[in-house]
Amino acid sequence: MQCTLKLNMTTKNKNILTAVILIAIALSFYIIAVKQAISQ
Amino acid sequence: MSAVVAEHDEHHADDHHGPAKGLLRWIITTNHKDIGTLYLLFALAMFFVGGSMAMVIRAELFEPGLQFVDPAFFNSMTTMHALVMVFGAVMPAFVGLANWQIPLMIGAADMALPRMNNMSFWMLVAGVLLLASTLFMEGGAPNGGWTLYPPLVLQPITVGKALPFAVFSVHLLGISSIMGAINIIATIFNMRAPAMKLMDMPLFVWTWLITAFLLIAVMPVFAGAVTMLLTDKFFHTSFFNAAGGGDPVLYEHIFWFFGHPEVYIMILPTFGVASTIIPVFARKPLFGYASMVWATGAIAFLSFIVWAHHMFTVGMPLAGELYFMYATMLIAVPTGVKVFNWTATMWKGAMSFETPMLFCIAFVVLFTMGGFTGLMMAIAPVDFQYHDTYFIVAHFHYTLVPASIFILMAAGYFWLPKWTGHMYNEKIGQLHFWLSAISVNILFFPQHFLGLAGMPRRIPDYAVQFADWNMISSIGGFIFGASQLLFLYIVIDTIKGGTGEKVTDEVWEDASKHSLEWTLPSPVPYHTWTTPPAMVPTEHVLDTH
DSSP states (O other), X not given: OOOEEEEOXXXXXXHHHHHHHXXXXXXXXXXXXXXXXXXX | OOSEEEEOOTTOTTOOSSOOSSTHHHHHOOOHHHHHHHHHHHHHHHHHHHHHHHHHHHHHTTSSSOOSSOHHHHHHHHHHHHHIIIIIIIHHHHHHHHHHHHHHHHTOSSOSSHHHHHHHHHHHHHHHHHHHHGGGSTXXXXXXXXXXXXXXXXXXXXXXXXXXXXXXXXXXXXXXXXXXXHHHHHHHHHSSOTTOOGGGSOHHHHHHHHHHHHHHHHHHHHHHHHHHHXXXXXXXXXXXXXXXXXXXXXXXXXXXXXXXXXXXXHHHHXXXXXXXXXXXXXXXXXXXXHHHHHHHHHHHHHHTSOGGGGGGGGTOOHHHHHHHHHHHHHTHHHHHHHHHHHHHHHTTOOOOOOHHHHHHHHHHHHHHHHHHHHHHHHSHHHHHHHTTBHHHHHHHHHHIXXXXXXXXXXXXXXXXXXXXXXXXXHHHXXXXXXXXXXXXXXXXXXXXXXHHTTOBSSOSOOOGGGHHHHHHHHHHHHHHHHHHHHHHHHHHHHHHTTTSOBOOSSOSTTXXXXXXXXXXXXXXXXXXXXXXXXXXXXXXXXXGO
16 A cells, blocks of 8 residues: 655645635635636 | 765665666666666657647648538647647657756756656656547547537537546646656756856756646646546536526636637747757857746746736726736837847857757747747737637747747757767758748648638638638648658658767767766766756856856
8 A cells, every 4th residue: 555645734734725725815816717708 | 075975775686777678677777877868769759649639620620611521530630749749749858858857957866856857757748648548539639629618528519528637637747747847957056067047057057947837737627627627527516507597708717717828838949949049059158047937937937817818808897908918018028138148149149050050040030930820829919810810829839839849949959969969861861850940831831821811720611712722731731741751751760870980979079068068978878967067158148157
């Protein structure tokens, strides 16, 4: 079976927080693009 | 303190630190090296699928008149060739390299979000297979060009039943790319060895960090654009429908806001690999490390504000044309910085010319040619002559084939010995290089002449005045296509044992001065950097200290 590499919690939380922030940025670009089209 | 602790799963006392056995290993793997391998092999397979489509195109264009395929299928081939090469081959290949190399280069045990890493690979496979499935649908695959411009792409004759499948495929590919980008950013920011500062990172890591931000910013915009195509087609909206108060030009603006940074998504990691390989074979530190980083950032920034140079002919106000013309020309400055830095790195170096270096040198020369034709097209009034001609086809193939593809080949030759522990056959590698470097010019250089003489792109038939150069271009295409089989052979041969010569940990002379991966054993063990390295090589950043 596979060996698990467990991150310590601080790094793990940082990774998840980074992912959440980046997803928010991605979503905001999606919304801006569509909103721009709707307002035309 | 270490960011990771290697730990046995308590439920599995028979843990052997290795991968799962059999096929399941590749399906459930969360190991960055396994996922990197999957990405690279998938990209290689798609390179041959997309390449086969190119062979169909070049066969049809060998002579004037309709020879082999009907025009609708020909248009499907041009559309699918582009989509498969961009989203199935070049982008995944660089993500594969990122998966393999970034953790090794920054001293991280794995990618930051390994399960998401697995998911982003399998979503890519689903997306590309969905796209490929449209080839077998009633009406055939999308054939309105990879840009999917309305109103053409909304006509029943152009898409048949394929549009919703192509759109959903783009969504899957976009989500996959965004997840990959998130993973790369989180890994670089949070998982670096404590000793490695941002300005100590190898250029490949820097270029990928910046590329990942580009992906996160522009893939959602593309997803928005194709979603609006979908609602225009099926839900009676009129975003791009003039009859309903919409504007098809709006689609072009949104598409190219994605499309231009997309070009740099494919070229920035290319720059990163070249900046990694050239110093090793020049036996010198990279010239101008800090300027390379800033130039990459500058190119990324400029890529967001030049999009309308793809659409000079739609009828913009003069001020708009002038702005986009000058902004586009500005990109030549940081790109020039890079080309001069690569040249200065080689200057007075103790150079040797193994296959990876040959591909890099060809890249510097031929990419510069592609860059120069880009400058020609940036001149708005002149672009009216070039627009939608084979000159454009020649330009972007010079920036993609002898640049991105050549550098991917170089990366394969450079790192395969490290990954597998076996040396590739240098003679066949050199043969592959020379056949590729000569044939790629026979293939694409005549297309400049065809474009300047007025031959439009995306047509299955043409006037007889274009016959000679088309035939030469096709011959170059067939030689280039066939010579890539040598690369396939070398990859398989190297994995199976190569020359039989056991490579050292460094593989290339003094490579460990340049980057961390060369300090690891060859082949690289399944788990690496469970304890981060205490020191990092500084050879490549000498000029910053």
